[in-house]
Each structure stands twice: as C-alpha cells, then as structure tokens.
Amino acid sequence: MNDLKLEDIAKLAGVSRSTVSRVVNASPNVGAATRKRVEKIIQNTGYHPNAAARSLASQRTNMIGLVIPRTTSAFFTDPYFPHLTQGVAFACNNHHMTLSLFLVGNQEDENEITPRLLRRGMLDGILLQSGNSDDMLFRRLISSQVPLLVLGRPFEEKSVNYIDVDNISAAKSAVSHLLKLGYQRIGMITGAIRSTTSVDRQTGFEQAMAEAGREIDPSLIVEGDFSENSGYVAMKKLLAFTPDAIFAQSDVMAIGAMRAVQEAGFEIPKDIAFVGFDDLPIASTLPIKLTTVHQPITHFGIKAVDLLIDMIEKGTKPAKRMILDTELIIRDTCGGKSVSRPTDQGAEMEGSALNALIQTGGAIHH
Amino acid sequence: MNDLKLEDIAKLAGVSRSTVSRVVNASPNVGAATRKRVEKIIQNTGYHPNAAARSLASQRTNMIGLVIPRTTSAFFTDPYFPHLTQGVAFACNNHHMTLSLFLVGNQEDENEITPRLLRRGMLDGILLQSGNSDDMLFRRLISSQVPLLVLGRPFEEKSVNYIDVDNISAAKSAVSHLLKLGYQRIGMITGAIRSTTSVDRQTGFEQAMAEAGREIDPSLIVEGDFSENSGYVAMKKLLAFTPDAIFAQSDVMAIGAMRAVQEAGFEIPKDIAFVGFDDLPIASTLPIKLTTVHQPITHFGIKAVDLLIDMIEKGTKPAKRMILDTELIIRDTCGGKSVSRPTDQGAEMEGSALNALIQTGGAIHH
DNA sequence: AATTTCTTTGGGAGCGCTCTCAAAAGTTAT
DNA sequence: ATAACTTTTGAGAGCGCTCCCAAAGAAATT
Numbered sequence: 001m002n003d004l005k006l007e008d009i010a011k012l013a014g015v016s017r018s019t020v021s022r023v024v025n026a027s028p029n030v031g032a033a034t035r036k037r038v039e040k041i042i043q044n045t046g047y048h049p050n051a052a053a054r055s056l057a058s059q060r061t062n063m064i065g066l067v068i069p070r071t072t073s074a075f076f077t078d079p080y081f082p083h084l085t086q087g088v089a090f091a092c093n094n095h096h097m098t099l100s101l102f103l104v105g106n107q108e109d110e111n112e113i114t115p116r117l118l119r120r121g122m123l124d125g126i127l128l129q130s131g132n133s134d135d136m137l138f139r140r141l142i143s144s145q146v147p148l149l150v151l152g153r154p155f156e157e158k159s160v161n162y163i164d165v166d167n168i169s170a171a172k173s174a175v176s177h178l179l180k181l182g183y184q185r186i187g188m189i190t191g192a193i194r195s196t197t198s199v200d201r202q203t204g205f206e207q208a209m210a211e212a213g214r215e216i217d218p219s220l221i222v223e224g225d226f227s228e229n230s231g232y233v234a235m236k237k238l239l240a241f242t243p244d245a246i247f248a249q250s251d252v253m254a255i256g257a258m259r260a261v262q263e264a265g266f267e268i269p270k271d272i273a274f275v276g277f278d279d280l281p282i283a284s285t286l287p288i289k290l291t292t293v294h295q296p297i298t299h300f301g302i303k304a305v306d307l308l309i310d311m312i313e314k315g316t317k318p319a320k321r322m323i324l325d326t327e328l329i330i331r332d333t334c335g336g337k338s339v340s341r342p343t344d345q346g347a348e349m350e351g352s353a354l355n356a357l358i359q360t361g362g363a364i365h366h
Numbered sequence: 367m368n369d370l371k372l373e374d375i376a377k378l379a380g381v382s383r384s385t386v387s388r389v390v391n392a393s394p395n396v397g398a399a400t401r402k403r404v405e406k407i408i409q410n411t412g413y414h415p416n417a418a419a420r421s422l423a424s425q426r427t428n429m430i431g432l433v434i435p436r437t438t439s440a441f442f443t444d445p446y447f448p449h450l451t452q453g454v455a456f457a458c459n460n461h462h463m464t465l466s467l468f469l470v471g472n473q474e475d476e477n478e479i480t481p482r483l484l485r486r487g488m489l490d491g492i493l494l495q496s497g498n499s500d501d502m503l504f505r506r507l508i509s510s511q512v513p514l515l516v517l518g519r520p521f522e523e524k525s526v527n528y529i530d531v532d533n534i535s536a537a538k539s540a541v542s543h544l545l546k547l548g549y550q551r552i553g554m555i556t557g558a559i560r561s562t563t564s565v566d567r568q569t570g571f572e573q574a575m576a577e578a579g580r581e582i583d584p585s586l587i588v589e590g591d592f593s594e595n596s597g598y599v600a601m602k603k604l605l606a607f608t609p610d611a612i613f614a615q616s617d618v619m620a621i622g623a624m625r626a627v628q629e630a631g632f633e634i635p636k637d638i639a640f641v642g643f644d645d646l647p648i649a650s651t652l653p654i655k656l657t658t659v660h661q662p663i664t665h666f667g668i669k670a671v672d673l674l675i676d677m678i679e680k681g682t683k684p685a686k687r688m689i690l691d692t693e694l695i696i697r698d699t700c701g702g703k704s705v706s707r708p709t710d711q712g713a714e715m716e717g718s719a720l721n722a723l724i725q726t727g728g729a730i731h732h
Numbered sequence: 733a734a735t736t737t738c739t740t741t742g743g744g745a746g747c748g749c750t751c752t753c754a755a756a757a758g759t760t761a762t
Numbered sequence: 763a764t765a766a767c768t769t770t771t772g773a774g775a776g777c778g779c780t781c782c783c784a785a786a787g788a789a790a791t792t
Contacts, residue, residue: 373748385770418748425750487779
C-alpha cells in the first residue's frame, strides 16, 4: 500500500521524526493534540514501522526462537509437541513477540540453523527443547550470548536455565498408586533412555519401589522411545514376564502397550493395570480411560515463554529454574475405583483403542 | 562471546568493511589470499553478522511467516497441521530461511498479530492457511504488499496465489471406486462446509455419482467438521438411513465414524465400507486398514515454500497456482478386492511396504 | 516580572550492515 | 614500454528507526 517512513509521517503531520516515533511507541511525553493529529495520519496512510530498522536501532527484535533439536525430532509423531507449540505461540502473542520455529531435521539442518541462531539482531531469546547430552547444538547455544531457556532438565544443568516438570515425584506417585492398589509385579516401559525425562521417571519408579520395600525385577523394565509402536513392542516382551501392572512413561506408549495386551487376549485392568504419563486429551476418551500423570503441556509452554521474557528483560543471572507440578489422574486402567476430576469432560465418549493417536476436538481445516 | 561488527573484522584483517562483507556473502570478487585471511579471522573471533542490520540494508529478511487463521485454529488437534508445518520447516531450512509461526487463537490475537504481519522489514513472504471467506485477516493480507501464498483454494480466488491439492478429482476417484465395487447406498461425511476443501470434495462426490448415473440421496450426506468426534456423531445419524459405504472427507472423521459403526454392532467392510481422505500414518495401522486418498501433506508444505520463494524472487505477477495430485490408496475398509489403477505404481504395495512409504512422511513423487 | 520547574518538541548521532561507484592493482595485448 | 582491460579493493551514502540531549514553550513559584 505504501512505503512511507517515519520521516514522511513527520512531514505530513508537521512535526519531527522524534515525535512520530513517540506516538508510535506510546510514549507519554506527547501533547494530546499532537498525538491525535499524528495518530490520524498514521491511520490514514496505513503506516507501519519497519521492523528491521527498529530492531537495529533498539537492539531488540521481539522475536524468540523455539528450537527442536535433531535428537528429539520424532517430533510430529508425538502430540506432545503440537501442544507445547501451541502454548508457546499463545504466550508469544500475549507478549507481542513473534515466534520462530527451528525444526532441526538432520545434521545438515543443524549446520545450517546454528549460525542463524547465533546471529545477533535475530532473536531476543531462545527456547531449546532438551535433547541428548552430546548435543552439539546444545553446547553452542549454551556458550553463546543469547538468553537461553532449556525445556526439560538438561544432562548438564550447571548454570543453565531450565524449566521442567517434577518427573521424579510424578512417576513416584504413579507407581505408589499401583503399589497401594496391591499390584505385585509392576513393570515399566521407559522413554528414550538418553533423555533426562526418562531417567527421572525411572528414578521415581525406583523410589516408589524402595519406599514400599520392594525389589525391582530388571526383566520388568523395558526400554521404549515414547512412540506408540515402541510401547507395543515393549509390551510384547513384557508379557513373557507376567506383570500385573505397567507404568508407561507416556500415554502414547501406554496406548501401544494396551493394544498388545488386548491382542494377547488379556483384560485391562483385570489382568494388567496401566498408568500412563502426559494426560493427553485422548487419555480420557479411550474405551478404558487411562489413569495417567497429568502434565500441563500447553501451560508449560506458556510458563516457559514468561520466564524467558523475564530473563531477557532482567538478565539471566543467577541461573533460572522452574519446576511445575503434575497430578495423578485416576481413571479406569489402574483398577480400583474411578476418581476422575470434575473437569474431565468427554469422559462419556467411548472409542476403539485405535483412536489412540487421534485427538478429538473440533478440527476445521485442510 | 563477542560484539564484533564488520568494521572490527575489517580492521583485524587490514582490509575494508566492504571486503569483509564480500567474504561473508560469498561474493566471487575477492582475491583468494584476502578471502582466506578474512575467513580465518571470522572463524577465530566467532563473528556473526547482525541480522537486523543486514535486513535493513538489504531489504531482505530471509524470513517467511506461516499463518494459521482463527477460523482454522483447532489446529493442533488435527495431525494434518504438524505434518504441514514439518514440510514447511524443512523447506525453509533448505532455502536458508527462517520460519515464523503465527497461530491466531482468537480475535484479540488477530488484532495483535496483523500489524506484525504487515510491518515491513519483517517477513519476505507469507504462507496463509485458507480459512473462511469472511476472514478479515485474509482480506488485509491480500491487499498488502507482501508476497502471499494461500494454502488451499480460497473462496475468492481472483488474482490470489494459492496452492492446493486436486480435491475434486481426488474425491471423485474415491467415490468412483466405491461405485465400481458395487455399493448402492453411498453416504458422505463432509468437512466444515465453509471451507473450499469440503466444497470441492463434495463436488467430486457429486461428479462420481453423476457419471455413474446415480441419484444422490440427501439424507446420506451429513455435515462434519473434520474432527474425530464429528465423524462419530455424523455416523450415528447416517446409520438410520442404512448406507452400505461411506466416504469420509478426512481420515480422522472416518475413524470416528467407524467407531460408531462398530459400536452399533456392524462389521467393516462387510456391512459398511469406508474410504477416508488424507492418508495419515495411522490409516495404515488401524486394525482394519483404511482405504483413503493419499495427499502428500509434508510435500505440500515443501512445495508451498518453494513456490513462495519463487514469488519473492521473481514477483507475484501473474497470480500463481499450483495443484498437487493425490492418489487413492486401497486397503481393507472398502471391501472387494484391491482394484489398482494401472498407472499407480504405489498400488502394488501392500501392507508394510506401504507403511514404509507413509512413515517417511514423504511420498515425494511429483 | 523574574525565576524555576516541568512538559513537549526537534536535532543529531548512531545501530551494523549493503551496494554503487570509483580508484588501485594486476593482466594481457599492442 | 604503453595502452586497454580485468580483477580486487575502498570510500561513502544510505537503509529507517531509537534515544540522548538540548531547546522551546507552558506552568508554577517566588
């Protein structure tokens, strides 16, 4: 529509560039009449300040980056990330920030993306999904200048800012619940063992067992990778060792595992009980509703942005930490009686286990 | 690590700012020795050019925006969008572009986001998910300067650049297949009827019926909104009218509908056959594998970025159009024997081979 | 009426790059 | 050796804004 600059508006309004700048930036030190006049002209001309010029002069871009490293990029097969992204995007809007998304697909991508991340005048801050310990990208970002907040506890947490949920006590409460219900042979399907998430949930499992004075049977712990299929495969292995309850480190794996259990002709929770982790929307619409640890994924994303922006504005020293709480949601797969939260709607819906990966809810698109 | 600027590097290398700039931008007009020397210093100092300054001077930001309007923002409940985003992100990396994601949650967001989108010096181009016809955001973007590519045919297509799949012939082939198999009472579950996607798929349905000389029974067409639950609800209505086959306009709705059918005690495909649309990965891992129209979602995102960048570089006149092909993937829910099109080489693939194709998220064949 | 204080405005100096143009240096041809 | 190119380098003028500082004007104080 136009290529006007501040100067042009100034001329049109008969004021100086500075004054127009003040109006645009809502500075209080402008006379009411002048402000009105300038605003009107801006309105009429459809003037929009140039973002690059503004960033250069102010040393602020109002952009933050969300980086999903290569080691985590089974990304879009897991509903976790869309939910997270949504939270992050939402919070960015609230803060008038623009969100840039960096999906690192492979090593090549990483080489290509890293310099863009490090470039000054690009991002005010970075949200980095925690990945493996040997993540090169991780190291380079840590040692850079940009305010950086890691999503999920990193392996080397020394002086790095991160936000996480309390995976240990969350897992502990899940397993303790199974113990309380009297299950004797409790198995676990882990996530990708190179993630702290998985390590911490395993620690919680061990703590719960120890507190109950139970021995851990190593054959009842099988490694998964957070995917539905890995849950299915893991469960097939586990069946040979006759568990009576399973703690799956993610809902998606729980769903895969339950599929294996049902195919084998067992009943849930009568023969084998289940507790998952995440509390994805689907958990409450399964035919046998999944008992699981609720973690506030979208909220997690929002909190992360809030914290990052705080860091940007107030500096990152000392290292920032934020740990969010989780909540065990008891439904049907763990046996015992169902104590569902009143907020759980959709609990009426029945569904085949194979709806598993699909979430319900109004989708309008394509 | 440092706050060096071009000037500093120049001083260190004993050359001028211009020369360093040439090295950084890989200009050919630099002496080999000079280049080497400068490169080494850049390497050692860890210098990275300032993005804002560069954008301001060059009038190029190397950023593109992906905008999901409000009318479409049940976004992250539908696997379609993560797949699309992945494709877009992938292509951006290839083009050394940064992707900014704009999720418009509500009217407030829209007001907040619009100016950011319109601001010059921010985005080189915009990818806009097609929404409703009365979308204010749509209008404002159309009438702005930024190169704009709409994902999905918009209602007013006059002089707007868009990319889409051939929904009409895709739907037609799906329905023709059911007709060929001899089904007599073919029903349809539509998507959100205010989207062109849904309208086009309905047109395809009608064309197939017309070509076969069939009357359309309006009671066999029920409106959904692309969500799993809407498929379930729609199917409950449809059951009263005894259809023997259903064309669902999305896989997710097909899954919901099949859930309803099974609950009612019918068998698939014996009592009621199904064809879906999308070919999400889950379609091939269902207990009864879903016959569906494959649309290359991720690939669609890639093509979109390619086209947009082409527009940015070469201008947008005349209006650009790109229509991608789809492919009917015959599996188990449609009954009958696999009738493959002679030209389809994918039709040879069964089960796991097909899965492989789908899991790669790719089917890169156009 | 003169002085002080506060508010409103304008001017100028960058922010760190790109890009054109001309000068300098190096090549080849005459 | 000189002329005529070609390649390599440097200088300067922006890109469009912010932000500090000082000037001007208005209001309040003496």
